[in-house]
Amino acid sequence: MTTDQTARPREFPSQQQEPPGSTAAMTPVPDHGESTYQGSGKLTGLRTLITGGDSGIGRAVALAFAREGADVAITYLPEEQDDADATMELVRSAGRAGFAYAADLRSHEACADVVARAAGELGGLDVLVNNAGYQMAREGGIESIDPDRLDRVMKTNLYALFWMTQEALAHLKAGGCVVNCSSIQAYDPSVSLLDYASTKAAINNATVNLAAELGPRGIRVNAVAPGPIWTPLQPATQPPEKVETFGQDTPLGRAGQPAEVAPAFVFLASPRDASYVSGTVLGVTGGKPVF
Incomplete structure (x- = not known):
């Protein structure tokens, strides 16, 4: 992967989509590591399930896992069929x-x-990545969060993590792992993302709790906390003027690309490199503090 900071975009043209957003409609199209990620067998033979694996961080993780030798199943919303097809390719x-x-x-x-379908078609399950998430920036105060929106955010980001993990435990054996997707919002919440940020703080707590509970079974549980990452969620859930300066408030002065987050998931999923890593949240934030 390139380490040249000047090769990454520092500003984006004004743009907006309807949720959940489309990769092809973005300008510029995110870098998922298509031409840069090179595997080295870190996940050879592992059977993995990634929620929200069609685009953004999920696509980059699916690509990296596959190039590291893992078989990959993903989930996606029905309206994200084109993105899911591209990830599968x-x-x-x-x-x-x-x-x-x-x-x-x-x-x-x-x-x-x-x-059940993933475990059946993969022949078992070794790694669960709880990546699916939903956010919607709001202009008003807490009064503007209607019940339907709150229900969507909480169930997508938090309930699903609990339910997916519960079901996966019937298949995960000693040596298996769960990797959750947290966010810088858990540490430095934006007022406009009160509901979303709350779920990410809860995910951090759940990660540590699950690591303590599942450690005796030999199952590791960790999380990655991305900072501002250029994914379809941004133009689909942020006002155009926010998109133009997205990520410029980080110490590195720019948004990250999905390809820059995926290696953190690879590390945490690797039974070789992270065999004694559990209960941690690994920040990939462009310099924003995660503590």
Whole structure:
């Protein structure tokens, strides 16, 4: 992967989409590591399930996992079919098995179904990545958070993590792991993302709690806390004027690309490199503090 900071965009043209957003409609299109990520066998033979694996960080993680030797199943919303197809093409072009399931994870039944399908088609499950998330920036105060929106944020970001993990434990054995997607919002919350930031703080707590509970079973639990990352969620949930300066408030002065986050997930999933790492939250924030 390139380490040249000048090669990464520092500003973006004004743009807006409807949620959940489309990768192809973004300017510029995010870098998921398509031409840069090179695997070295860190995840050889591991059977992995990634929620929200169709675009953004999820796509970059799916690509990296496949190039590291893992077989990959993903979930995606039905309206994200094109992005899911593109992710599957990347996984299969790496020579690995790939499966994609259209599912809205806001119900326990949907979570149970995709875990069962993934474990069946992969022949088991070694790694669960709880990546699916939803946010929507608001202009008003707490009064502007209506019940439907709060329900969507909480169920997508938090309930689904609990349900997916519960179901995965029927298949995860000693040596397996769970990697959750937290956020810098857990540490430095934006007022306009009160509901979203709250779920990310809860994910940090759940990660530490689960690491303590599942450690005796030999199952590791960690999280990655990305900073501002250029994904379809941004133009789909932020006002255009925010998009133009997205990420410029970081010490590195720019937003990150999904390809810059995926290696953190690879590290935490690796039974070789992270065998004694559990209960931690690894920040990939462009210099914003994670503590």
